[in-house]
Amino acid sequence: MxxxxxxxxxxxxxxxxxxxxxxxxxxxxxxxxPTFRGAGGLWRRFSALDLATPEAWADDPGLVWEFYDYRRRVMADKxxxxxxxxxxxxxxxxxxxxxxxxxxxxxxxxxxxxxxxxxxxxxxGSLWRVRCVGCGRESENRDVPITPAYEGAGDPGADVVGRGFGPEDLPRCGCGGVVRPAVVWFGExxxxxxxxxxxxxxxxxxxxxxxxxxxxxxxxxxxxxxxxxxxxxxxxxxxxxxxxxxxxxxxxxxxxxxxxxxxxxx
Ligand SMILES: [Zn+2]
CATH class of the missing domain: 3.40.50.1220 (TPP-binding domain)
Structure with missing residues (x-):
């Protein structure tokens, strides 16, 4: 310059x-x-391209939330x-x-x-907002972990096998619907x-x-x-x-x- x-x-x-x-x-x-894009930017064996997609959500919302819960947790010291x-x-x-x-x-x-x-x-979108997949309501959410089930989860190590979160572990809206991160995913x-x-x-x-x-x-x-x-x-x-x-x-x-x-x- x-x-x-x-x-x-x-x-x-x-x-x-x-x-x-x-x-x-x-x-x-x-x-x-971290953006989890490009060289070296992996969470376990995944990049953002693998998990920040509607397909990943459809396949395993518990894993997608574990990734986002980790990303929110990481922000604590940033x-x-x-x-x-x-x-x-x-x-x-x-x-x-x-x-x-x-x-x-x-x-x-x-x-x-x-x-x-x-x-x-x-x-x-924002890491700190969630959107209900049922009623569409969007709101701020600062909970870390996102639900008590996620306490201690999110280890980014390459050889970590996911804990396998089920529907009962996912964050929910007042209407009972599951909420997702209110971020724009690849393909959206x-x-x-x-x-x-x-x-x-x-x-x-x-x-x-x-x-x-x-x-x-x-x-x-x-x-x-x-x-x-x-x-x-x-x-x-x-x-x-x-x-x-x-x-x-x-x-x-x-x-x-x-x-x-x-x-x-x-
Ligand atoms: Zn709802």
């Missing part, structure tokens, strides 16, 4: 009335949050980093100035809220209201900040051109160049925990 790039990006942000931000796995990885905090402080400053701000995230860990961000669009559609909020923010913003996501996978791949067409300046913060780097207005290379505090400082 050059000082010039940083200065130009700062100038673009301060000249923008409406700001939108899209964050992805990169910003949470700096807090040590904290927002300087990047999350810089975004929250930036949002507060813009709010004081009456400048609209929308934070759209692909992350399900909730660290933006822990850092103090208040307007967050969760494109991929993003929720219309979240997509609409994200695309509206991209269309209306004067500056779009893309942090820790490669911007080639939907919906990021759609949001960035959408913002450009609407006349926004696009600033990318990533550890490395991405396929979008060639045509964003400003690319800042580095960990978001280092780049964002400088970029978003008053």
């Amino acid at each position: 050059t000082t010039t790039a940083m200065g130009e990006a700062r100038a673009a942000l301060s000249g923008a009335r409406r700001v939108a931000v899209l964050t992805g796995a990169g910003i949470s990885a700096e807090s040590g949050v 904290a927002p980093n300087a990047g999350h905090q810089a975004l929250a402080a930036f949002e507060a400053r813009l709010a004081e100035a009456g400048r609209p701000f929308t934070l759209v995230t692909q992350n399900v860990d909730g660290l933006h809220e822990v850092a103090g961000s208040s307007r967050v669009v969760h494109l991929h 559609s993003l929720r219309d209201e979240d997509l609409r909020a994200a695309f509206t923010a991209a269309a209306e913003c004067d500056a779009l900040l893309v942090v820790g996501t490669s911007a080639v996978v939907y919906p990021a791949a759609g949001l960035v051109p959408h913002a450009k067409r609407g006349g926004a300046v696009v600033i990318e913060v990533n550890l490395e160049e991405t396929p979008a780097t060639a045509w964003v207005d400003h690319h800042l290379t580095g960990p978001s925990g280092e780049v964002l505090p400088e970029l978003l400082a008053p």
Whole structure:
């Protein structure tokens, strides 16, 4: 990252009335949050691709819950980093100035809220919400373990054989239906209201900040051109160049925990 790039990006942000931000796995990885995607990211012998699917749920909901219960448990010692905090402080400053701000995230860990961000669009749902497969009701749920039966479960070791949770062990809604994690699984559609909020923010913003996501996978791949067409300046913060780097207005290379505090400082 050059000082010039940083200065130009700062100038673009301060000249923008409406700001939108899209964050992805990169910003949470700096807090040590595992995604269970890619090399080395396994839980037992599974990757997220094996368990974060409607097929896995249909096959063994008890195992899927054991995986998510583990992911929720892991969050206990994870904290927002300087990047999350810089975004929250930036949002507060813009709010004081009456400048609209929308934070759209692909992350399900909730660290933006822990850092103090208040307007967050969760494109991929949240680890901390559940949805009833019977009545469809969605609610916040912070129980760890998710039910008493899961106490002490979730060992991620490669050779662990699952305990085999049955229907009686699963978390349930008031209506009696089983609840599932309210996250968007592979093969599922993003929720219309979240997509609409994200695309509206991209269309209306004067500056779009893309942090820790490669911007080639939907919906990021759609949001960035959408913002450009609407006349926004696009600033990318990533550890490395991405396929979008060639045509964003400003690319800042580095960990978001280092780049964002400088970029978003008053
Ligand atoms: Zn229900």
